[in-house]
Amino acid sequence: MDEPIPVTRTVDCGTAKLLPDVDRARAWLLTVDGAPQSYVDLDDPTHLELEYALRLAHVLDTVAEPGRPIEALHLGGGAMALPRYVAVTRPGSHQTVIESDRGLLELVADVLPLPAEADVTVHGADARAWLENATAGSADVLVADVFGGSGGSRVPAHLTSVEYVRIAARVLRPGGRYAANLADAAPFTFLRSQLATFAEVFTDLCLVAEPAVLRGRRFGNVVLLASDCELPVAPLTRLTAADPFPARVEHGAALERLLAGASPVYDAHAVPSPEPPAGTFSIG
Numbered sequence: 001m002d003e004p005i006p007v008t009r010t011v012d013c014g015t016a017k018l019l020p021d022v023d024r025a026r027a028w029l030l031t032v033d034g035a036p037q038s039y040v041d042l043d044d045p046t047h048l049e050l051e052y053a054l055r056l057a058h059v060l061d062t063v064a065e066p067g068r069p070i071e072a073l074h075l076g077g078g079a080m081a082l083p084r085y086v087a088v089t090r091p092g093s094h095q096t097v098i099e100s101d102r103g104l105l106e107l108v109a110d111v112l113p114l115p116a117e118a119d120v121t122v123h124g125a126d127a128r129a130w131l132e133n134a135t136a137g138s139a140d141v142l143v144a145d146v147f148g149g150s151g152g153s154r155v156p157a158h159l160t161s162v163e164y165v166r167i168a169a170r171v172l173r174p175g176g177r178y179a180a181n182l183a184d185a186a187p188f189t190f191l192r193s194q195l196a197t198f199a200e201v202f203t204d205l206c207l208v209a210e211p212a213v214l215r216g217r218r219f220g221n222v223v224l225l226a227s228d229c230e231l232p233v234a235p236l237t238r239l240t241a242a243d244p245f246p247a248r249v250e251h252g253a254a255l256e257r258l259l260a261g262a263s264p265v266y267d268a269h270a271v272p273s274p275e276p277p278a279g280t281f282s283i284g
Contacts, residue, residue, distance in 0.1 A: 006018060013033075017031045024047070028079065029049070037147075039079070051245050064090075071095075071139050073096050073141070075144040075146050078108075098123050128159060135171070140177070141178075142178045154274070157271050169201050180223070184274060185219035191222055192262035193263065204229065206224075206231050207225070207255065207258075208223040208225065
């Protein structure tokens with residue numbers, strides 16, 4: 001059997017590469033301008049290499065009873081790692097993916113097409129613009145993994161405001177959950193502002209990240225989880241503690257200390273997430 005070869009293509013946001021995993025026969029890493037965006041194993045979609053994707057998968061695992069179909073909305077598609085995960089762990093789920101980079105969508109459809117049995121509808125559109133016209137109360141969970149700018153490394157400003165959060169919350173069913181992949185470092189100016197912003201709309205929040213990131217020792221990914229009902233903090237804590245790179249769940253008093261003094265962000269003053277230090281996420 002011929003070994004797979006890397007695929008390189010110019011997409012809307014830069015240069016995308018699909019790099020085969022030499023250790024797994026049909027697994028691929030997607031990068032954009034050198035920054036890892038997705039990892040997919042076509043033979044085993046539950047195998048997630050990127051740490052933040054594994055944490056978002058734990059969120060998806062706790063949305064409903066194991067195996068129960070859900071309505072999931074994904075803002076940001078990449079190589080469709082999480083939609084593939086839900087399709088096999090929750091058969092019968094209906095999923096919608098919103099990805100603004102149409103060139104990237106074409107690349108993934110050409111090289112890593114979704115399985116025919118996966119009920120996934122894909123739209124090439126801006127996340128916020130699409131949400132404004134989405135059906136209210138239609139999703140059990142909304143996963144936001146949207147990064148733009150050079151190397152696809154910054155959350156766009158228009159997805160960081162109270163106005164945006166209200167639009168997103170409208171799409172969730174009662175008790176639905178919003179999960180976002182963010183990135184920051186001490187003194188957590190952006191992360192704290194996002195906590196304050198989401199607290200304007202949702203009643204319960206938590207963060208999931210590596211202890212080294214939460215202690216301010218390095219720049220890294222942080223998953224923010226929000227809901228209008230009590231979050232499954234105990235199950236999430238157990239799942240993330242068992243990861244190859246264990247994470248910590250911040251909730252309650254610890255989160256209140258981080259949030260203290262932070263102000264919510266509105267459209268007029270919204271800014272993108274901070275630029276990662278050189279080489280933080282890049283490979284090759």
